Amino acid sequence: MNFEDVEERDGVRLSWNVWPSSRIEATRTVVPISALYSPLKPRDDLPEILYEPVTCKPPCRAVLNPYCQIDIRGKLWICPFCLQRNAFPPHYKDISNTNLPSELLPKFTTIEYTLSRGAAVPPIFLFVVDTCVDEEDFKALRDALVISLSLLPPYALVGLITFGTMTQVHELGYAECSKSYVFRGGKEYAPKQIQDMLGLSSQNRAAPRPGQPMPPQTFGASRFLMPVQQCEFQLTGILEALSRDPWPVANDKRPLRCTGVAVSVAVGLLETTFPNTGARIMLFAGGPATEGPGMVVSNELKEPIRSHHDIDRDSAKHFKRASKFYEGLAKRASNNGHVIDLFAGCLDQVGLLEMKSMPNSTNGVIVLSDSFATSIFKQSFLRMFNKDAAGFLEMGFNATFDVQTTKELKVSGMIGHGISAGKKSPCVGETEIGIGQTSAWRINAVVPRTAAGVYFEVVTPAGQPLQPGSRGLIQFVTHYQHSSGKQKLRVTTIARNLRGRIISH
Numbered sequence: 016m017n018f019e020d021v022e023e024r025d026g027v028r029l030s031w032n033v034w035p036s037s038r039i040e041a042t043r044t045v046v047p048i049s050a051l052y053s054p055l056k057p058r059d060d061l062p063e064i065l066y067e068p069v070t071c072k073p074p075c076r077a078v079l080n081p082y083c084q085i086d087i088r089g090k091l092w093i094c095p096f097c098l099q100r101n102a103f104p105p106h107y108k109d110i111s112n113t114n115l116p117s118e119l120l121p122k123f124t125t126i127e128y129t130l131s132r133g134a135a136v137p138p139i140f141l142f143v144v145d146t147c148v149d150e151e152d153f154k155a156l157r158d159a160l161v162i163s164l165s166l167l168p169p170y171a172l173v174g175l176i177t178f179g180t181m182t183q184v185h186e187l188g189y190a191e192c193s194k195s196y197v198f199r200g201g202k203e204y205a206p207k208q209i210q211d212m213l214g215l216s217s218q219n220r221a222a223p224r225p226g227q228p229m230p231p232q233t234f235g236a237s238r239f240l241m242p243v244q245q246c247e248f249q250l251t252g253i254l255e256a257l258s259r260d261p262w263p264v265a266n267d268k269r270p271l272r273c274t275g276v277a278v279s280v281a282v283g284l285l286e287t288t289f290p291n292t293g294a295r296i297m298l299f300a301g302g303p304a305t306e307g308p309g310m311v312v313s314n315e316l317k318e319p320i321r322s323h324h325d326i327d328r329d330s331a332k333h334f335k336r337a338s339k340f341y342e343g344l345a346k347r348a349s350n351n352g353h354v355i356d357l358f359a360g361c362l363d364q365v366g367l368l369e370m371k372s373m374p375n376s377t378n379g380v381i382v383l384s385d386s387f388a389t390s391i392f393k394q395s396f397l398r399m400f401n402k403d404a405a406g407f408l409e410m411g412f413n414a415t416f417d418v419q420t421t422k423e424l425k426v427s428g429m430i431g432h433g434i435s436a437g438k439k440s441p442c443v444g445e446t447e448i449g450i451g452q453t454s455a456w457r458i459n460a461v462v463p464r465t466a467a468g469v470y471f472e473v474v475t476p477a478g479q480p481l482q483p484g485s486r487g488l489i490q491f492v493t494h495y496q497h498s499s500g501k502q503k504l505r506v507t508t509i510a511r512n513l514r515g516r517i518i519s520h
Contacts, residue, residue, distance in 0.1 A: 025125045025507050026056025027491070034473065036423070036481050036513040041473035047448065048424065048471040054493035054505055055411060055463045056125075057403075062117045064128045066106070068504060069118075072099055074440070077419050077490055080508035081121045087111055095488055095510075096421055118506075125507040135500030138412055139172040139240060139294035141285060143277050146179040146260040147270035148301035148387065152360055155388035156299055157254045159396055164251065166400035168408065168498065169244035174284070175253060178277035179260025179270065180306065184213060184284065185253055187246040188238040193253050198280055200273030203308040206347075209283035213239065236288030268314050272302055274366075275309020275340055278355070278373070282344050286351045293412020293496040295354045295379070295460070301387070303366045309340045311366030320364050337369040345372040349434045352413030352496075354379045354460040358396060360387035378432035378460045411461040411495035411503070418442070418454050419490040423513060424471045426454045431467035433458035444472045461495055485513045 022028050028051045035041040041048070069079040071094040084093040087110065090103045103110065110116065118126050142160060146153070167173065175185040183195040196213055198204060204212075215236060264270045281296045305314040310333055312320045321331035348355055355373040359365040362385050374381050380399065384392040401409045415436055418426050425444030428451030438455035448470040450456060458467065471489070493505045 021124075021509075024058070024122075025509060026053035027051070027507060027509055029509075029511070031511075033512050033514045034423070034487055036473070036485070037475050037477040037479065038473050039477040047427065048473065050469050050471075050489065050491075050509075051466050052469060052491050052507070053463070053466045054414070054416060054458075054491070054495070054507075055461050055465060057463050058125065058127075061125070061127050062123075064117060064126065065131075066128070067130060067132075068128050068506065069101075069104060069107075071097060071101055075099060075419075078492060078504075078506045078508075079118050080126075080490065080506065081119055081124055082488055082508060082510050083119070085110075085119065096419055096490070124509060125505065128504040128506070129497075130502040130504055132502065136289070136292045136496070137168070137170045137172055137242065137500050138408070138410075138496070138498050139174070139285065139289055139292065140167060141174040141176065141240070141281050141294065141296045143176045143178065143281050143296060143298045144257075145272065145274070145299055145301040146177050146257065147272045148259070148360065150259065152301060152387045153257075153259055155386070155393070156360065157257060159387070159393050160254050161251050162397060163400060164243055164247050166397065167243045169242065170500070171243050171498075172240040173243050173246065173250065174240040175250060176277055176281055176284075177257065178273055180262040180273065182273055182277045182280050184239055184280060186238045187241045187249055187253075190249060193256065198276055200271060200276055200306045202276070204276065204279060204283070206283045206286065209280055210287045213284060215284070215287045236284070239284060240288065267316050269305045269312070269316060270302065271306040271314055272300075272304055273307040274298070274300055274304035274370075275337070276307045278341075278344055279308065282348050282353070282355075285353050286347055290351045291413065292352060293459075294352070295356055295412075296348065297356045297358065298373075299358045299360065299387070300365045301359075302361050302363055304337070309337050309366075309369070311337055311364075311369055326368070334369065337366065338372070341370045342372040345376040346434070348373065349376040349457055349459055352457065352459050353377065354412075356380045356382075356399075358382045358384075358387075358392065360384050360389070360392055362386070375432055376434050378458050378465065408498035409462055410498060412459070412498070414458045414461045414493055414495035416456050416458050416467060417492040417494075418469055419492070420471065421488045423473060423475050423487040424489065425474050427451055427470040427472050428453075429456050429467050429469050431456070431458065431465075433467070444474065446472045461493070481513060486510045487513055 030049045071077045075097040077096040082095045177183050182198040186194045303311040325331040354377045356379040382395045420442045427444045427446045428449040430449035433456040435453040436455040438453050440454045488510045491507045497503045
């Protein structure tokens with residue numbers, strides 16, 4: 016077995032390719048068994064599978080894979096994870112040793128299913144734009160946003176929120192003139208207040224029921240989030256006419272910038288209208304929040320922005336409150352499958368330390384540049400809309416990542432940008448590394464470069480005899496929304512030999 020070829024094929028790199036067979040042997044290896052897994056590793060040879068995956072009986076639910084034993088005559092398969100016998104579904108009636116479905120062929124240890132369940136919901140992009148930036152920067156940012164509209168799929172939904180002293184939610188479905196809803200920058204709004212002010216009560220919810228087509232939207236969210244092909248002209252006009260924040264700024268003051276209110280309105284808008292659906296909140300900040308919830312520094316220039324020493328000495332007066340506020344927003348966004356990206360165009364700090372939980376929990380991107388006029392910002396932002404060979408965006412949305420093991424191993428945790436999905440399966444171990452006490456996680460955005468580190472512990476007691484040729488198995492299952500709107504399931508199953516004694520060299 017050439018492990019480099021296997022890594023290339025499955026997108027899995029292991030710390031050990033032969034596993035210790037007992038807990039005591041595992042302690043001697045020092046480095047735990049761990050896997051670096053890329054769920055969207057590009058593969059040209061994957062067949063398109065348009066039927067549902069065959070899974071083992073509950074509670075196991077492992078997906079059929081090349082390591083299963085098959086009884087062709089009895090039309091049965093034995094799950095290598097729990098050893099239960101399962102009958103093949105009726106549409107597998109013609110299988111034989113020479114006519115096996117793709118998921119049982121040895122070369123397809125990684126396979127991807129296109130699922131029929133659930134309506135195709137388009138990806139959503141909500142731009143949250145700082146208007147307290149100087150004219151040159153502001154023009155460069157508006158130009159980049161206009162270009163990005165041409166790179167989005169025509170069916171993607173797009174929305175615009177701008178903020179400075181106040182936060183404005185722009186109504187795109189109103190063609191007569193530009194119209195927006197204004198939120199005060201110094202006030203903290205509860206999610207219910209945001210919904211009521213925008214007219215998004217629960218009966219106006221725009222998310223379709225699974226299996227239903229997207230309804231023709233005439234109310235609720237459709238005023239603020241519209242398909243690019245319907246609103247590109249209107250939105251381009253709004254962007255080009257956008258002016259800088261009109262409130263005067265004295266020489267000894269910073270501009271009033273209510274970043275916290277703007278992000279909370281964005282999170283509130285999406286969680287009401289499109290819960291558990293792929294969406295990205297793209298925040299463009301030109302400086303620190305100086306007003307309202309989440310403020311990092313006051314607007315008085317005589318108050319310097321907090322330094323490392325201030326944070327170490329616990330004397331940064333806004334730090335804890337701001338961090339807690341943004342962590343709350345991060346949790347709400349990540350529980351709904353929404354991503355928060357942060358683009359900073361500023362020589363000064365923008366309060367990234369306080370805001371880091373938002374991109375960290377949702378697997379968003381952080382781009383720091385000196386100005387929105389730099390090529391670093393423009394190229395990084397537009398590269399996000401790269402497309403694959405079929406012309407779809409190279410990003411998956413609202414992903415969940417699930418790991419299953421055979422009885423020799425248990426899952427210690429994951430290190431990566433996501434949150435626990437709280438799955439207490441029998442393969443959850445006692446040792447905790449990273450985000451532990453679960454065997455499934457939410458990773459809201461996945462791209463071909465996304466990699467998650469998963470850690471395992473060996474739980475076999477010492478002295479248990481090993482069958483010759485014994486091996487342990489791990490199955491990674493990633494469920495995500497493709498940028499076409501379809502739901503996909505990527506399954507990778509790997510097996511490695513167990514070895515009684517570790518010989519050091």
